[in-house]
Amino acid sequence: MKKLRLGAISFDHPHQYGWVGAALDLPMVELVAVADTIPEQAEEAWRALPEEVAILESVDDLLARDDVDAVVICSTNAYHREHAEAALRAGKHVLLEKPLATNLADASALLELAAAKGLSLTPTYPCRFDPRAVDAKRRIEAGQIGRILAMHATNHLKKTPEGWFVDPLLSGGGTIMDHIVHGIDLMRWFGGREVVEIYAEAATLARPGLGVEDVAMLVLAFDGGAIGSCDPSWNRPLKSVNWGDVSVRILGTKGALEFDLTGQYFTRTLDAGEEGGVVQVQFGDNMNELLMKEFAEAVLAGRKPSVTDVDGWQGVACIEAAYKSARMHRAEEVAMLPEARGNRGAR
Amino acid sequence: MSGSGSRGAVRRVLLVGEAERAEREAAYADISGIQLTAGDVGVVDVFTRDPDLPPAVAGALADGKTVFMHAPRAAWRSALLSLHREHGGRLRLARPARFDPRIESMLAGADRPEMGEVITVRAIRLAAAGANLDALEWWALDVLVTLGGAVERVFCQRSALRGEAEDQVLSVVRFANGAIGYAEASAAYPPAGERTLVEVVTEQGMLEYDSATSPNRLLGERLQVLEETYVESPLRRMLGAFVESLDDGVGVREAAAEERLLELAVAAAAKTPDGAEAVTL
Numbered sequence: 001m002k003k004l005r006l007g008a009i010s011f012d013h014p015h016q017y018g019w020v021g022a023a024l025d026l027p028m029v030e031l032v033a034v035a036d037t038i039p040e041q042a043e044e045a046w047r048a049l050p051e052e053v054a055i056l057e058s059v060d061d062l063l064a065r066d067d068v069d070a071v072v073i074c075s076t077n078a079y080h081r082e083h084a085e086a087a088l089r090a091g092k093h094v095l096l097e098k099p100l101a102t103n104l105a106d107a108s109a110l111l112e113l114a115a116a117k118g119l120s121l122t123p124t125y126p127c128r129f130d131p132r133a134v135d136a137k138r139r140i141e142a143g144q145i146g147r148i149l150a151m152h153a154t155n156h157l158k159k160t161p162e163g164w165f166v167d168p169l170l171s172g173g174g175t176i177m178d179h180i181v182h183g184i185d186l187m188r189w190f191g192g193r194e195v196v197e198i199y200a201e202a203a204t205l206a207r208p209g210l211g212v213e214d215v216a217m218l219v220l221a222f223d224g225g226a227i228g229s230c231d232p233s234w235n236r237p238l239k240s241v242n243w244g245d246v247s248v249r250i251l252g253t254k255g256a257l258e259f260d261l262t263g264q265y266f267t268r269t270l271d272a273g274e275e276g277g278v279v280q281v282q283f284g285d286n287m288n289e290l291l292m293k294e295f296a297e298a299v300l301a302g303r304k305p306s307v308t309d310v311d312g313w314q315g316v317a318c319i320e321a322a323y324k325s326a327r328m329h330r331a332e333e334v335a336m337l338p339e340a341r342g343n344r345g346a347r
Numbered sequence: 348m349s350g351s352g353s354r355g356a357v358r359r360v361l362l363v364g365e366a367e368r369a370e371r372e373a374a375y376a377d378i379s380g381i382q383l384t385a386g387d388v389g390v391v392d393v394f395t396r397d398p399d400l401p402p403a404v405a406g407a408l409a410d411g412k413t414v415f416m417h418a419p420r421a422a423w424r425s426a427l428l429s430l431h432r433e434h435g436g437r438l439r440l441a442r443p444a445r446f447d448p449r450i451e452s453m454l455a456g457a458d459r460p461e462m463g464e465v466i467t468v469r470a471i472r473l474a475a476a477g478a479n480l481d482a483l484e485w486w487a488l489d490v491l492v493t494l495g496g497a498v499e500r501v502f503c504q505r506s507a508l509r510g511e512a513e514d515q516v517l518s519v520v521r522f523a524n525g526a527i528g529y530a531e532a533s534a535a536y537p538p539a540g541e542r543t544l545v546e547v548v549t550e551q552g553m554l555e556y557d558s559a560t561s562p563n564r565l566l567g568e569r570l571q572v573l574e575e576t577y578v579e580s581p582l583r584r585m586l587g588a589f590v591e592s593l594d595d596g597v598g599v600r601e602a603a604a605e606e607r608l609l610e611l612a613v614a615a616a617a618k619t620p621d622g623a624e625a626v627t628l
Contacts (some may be wrong), residue, residue: 150508150533152531194368199502201500201519201520201521205466205467205527208550217504219504227506229519235467235547236553237551240553251508253509329500329625330625333501
């Protein structure tokens with residue numbers, strides 16, 4: 001079997017542990033090398049790696065390798081453009097942790113470079129690959145809920161983000177930057193329509209003094225007339241039984257669909273031990289693995305992965321509109337790529 | 348049950364409108380000292396979608412009557428706000444969420460000192476086509492006012508999803524204390540989609556209610572999640588408190604809180620146009 005030879009760049013974002021784990025589990029992916037410029041933060045992951053995986057402390061050294069076809073990048077948001085540009089210039093396909101960039105100028109530069117090089121630039125939107133989302137998409141396309149009228153998403157998180165996530169210079173922002181893209185991407189995908197206007201309220205309330213906003217609420221208008229909302233807040237109590245949620249509620253002319261990607265679990269109650277208390281134990285498929293599998297198969301087949309750079313760019317456009325709205329207290333138009341207009345209804 | 352109610356002379360009440368008429372009749376019948384009549388009255392209880400309502404309310408107020416208004420239509424709210432300001436405690440407004448045991452209990456829970464300040468409130472009411480959107484929205488907005496307090500700014504998106512009549516309202520609010528709120532009311536969901544969700548997040552905790560998770564169920568042709576039931580209905584509690592406030596002379600104080608709800612509802616009814624700024628109260 002031909003394998004995608006993968007390199008992993010940076011463990012700044014802990015999602016890299018999931019991508020590396022998926023790469024090690026998939027038969028069509030060979031994890032060739034990992035690189036992190038802060039070795040101590042990656043030691044835990046490195047200890048678990050097979051001996052044949054090269055461990056590097058230089059991104060340039062990884063990108064210089066001829067035996068790497070593609071990279072998955074999980075650096076600090078502010079370094080997404082630098083690392084992705086370097087990878088594309090080195091001829092590597094790129095799977096890039098969301099958001100694609102912290103601003104549209106950087107996102108546009110990445111799209112132009114990927115197009116010029118003929119390489120894939122894929123944002124990590126794994127939610128589309130969860131079987132519940134896939135099933136919802138199938139039911140929508142089969143007409144089971146009719147024409148979509150309204151869509152609502154939440155992507156809550158406990159009050160846990162620390163480090164660079166709450167440093168605006170490194171993250172680009174808080175809960176809007178970090179958490180609106182999954183819900184919005186799912187809604188764009190389900191509806192086949194772009195978000196055209198956003199109103200947002202945002203504030204730092206769950207942890208006063210934090211450097212970025214940790215609570216937000218967005219009202220959305222989609223092309224074609226549907227409306228919606230998105231709540232990306234990092235406001236869940238630390239003692240919540242779950243880390244957060246990714247829930248979607250879709251209203252159509254013939255019915256409604258609802259699901260929560262964290263809602264497939266059994267409850268464990270334990271009197272004793274360090275893990276005592278009530279715990280939700282989730283089960284089912286690993287959406288990170290499903291995204292990585294599709295990315296690898298697409299690159300190996302010489303086609304674009306189903307989640308595209310345009311999807312990533314539109315996510316950044318929504319982020320920019322939301323921040324502007326939160327500053328101006330008015331609804332803001334969302335920038336749109338011509339390719340996104342062309343894709344309307346085709347998803 | 349007969350319990351709290353008028354302790355003075357018999358109050359004559361005229362019911363106007365067919366909305367929840369049987370429930371209103373039953374509630375008033377349960378309050379001592381109340382006589383429902385079509386004749387000369389001191390109190391008019393209004394729950395209707397009659398488009399000619401505001402002049403009739405103005406007339407009743409001018410005649411010295413007290414008017415109790417349930418969930419006014421969006422189109423009337425500005426006129427009612429003017430009347431409210433003119434007549435003070437004699438135009439009273441329903442607070443259906445304030446007297447809902449679910450919300451009352453959540454308010455008590457949120458008020459516990461260890462919870463800290465409220466930072467977000469979400470109130471969602473979903474109902475099937477044909478439901479009274481104004482009533483659903485009024486309830487959701489009342490949840491925001493009850494649990495979040497005074498509102499400083501509101502952005503509202505109103506849509507007619509299924510036909511020409513509005514059937515979906517989304518409002519994002521900023522409370523005076525900086526917290527963020529969200530109210531959603533829909534009369535466009537399938538019959539099985541009827542649902543109530545309320546979430547309050549505070550600095551140190553969270554309170555959640557979702558009617559879909561109720562263990563009260565009827566299994567027939569399809570699964571039916573049953574509504575909570577109470578010995579004393581929320582409507583009876585609300586009307587009982589209204590009648591008591593008349594006797595106790597606290598109507599003006601109650602009216603101040605009701606005016607905050609009406610001000611919010613007026614702003615929400617304005618439907619923020621595309622690209623427009625939020626309404627500052």
